[in-house]
Structure formats: C-alpha cells, structure tokens
Amino acid sequence: MQPGPEFLHQFLGIARETQASGNLIFDAQIAALCAEHGIDEILTNDSDFWRFMQLRVLRLA
Numbered sequence: 929m930q931p932g933p934e935f936l937h938q939f940l941g942i943a944r945e946t947q948a949s950g951n952l953i954f955d956a957q958i959a960a961l962c963a964e965h966g967i968d969e970i971l972t973n974d975s976d977f978w979r980f981m982q983l984r985v986l987r988l989a
Contacts, residue, residue, distance in 0.1 A: 929965055938963045946979045959983055 939960035942948070948956040952960045961982040962970065970977055978985055 929961055930960070931961060932964055934964050935960055944982060945981075948979075952976055952979075955980070 939957055942960050942976065943953065943956045946952070946956060955974070955976050956968075959977070959982065961980050962968070963982050968982065969984045969986055971988060977983060
C-alpha cells in the first residue's frame, strides 16, 4: 500500500488525537495508512496500537 491523497489529513488527525511523538509517529503513520485504505484491524503484539481507536488490535497467540 502507498499513501494516497487523504494520507496527510488522516495522519495529522490521528497524531493529534493520540498525541503521538517520538517512536509513536511511525505507528501513527501505519494507522493513517490503514484508515485511508479502509483497514480497521491490525495483527500485532505491539501494545502501542491500542491507542489508535480506529483500529481493532488482534494479538498474536
């Protein structure tokens, strides 16, 4: 997937909403890319993704 025309808008909104900074900026970019492409679930063990309310986090067993 590549960022499209709505990526920057999505990213800035998510970053502000979650007060992302430092290493969380990359996670916010992933969340924005997912939001832009209609993806609402992510499979990860990275607990930082719980802060992105638009994503349902599925944990690896």
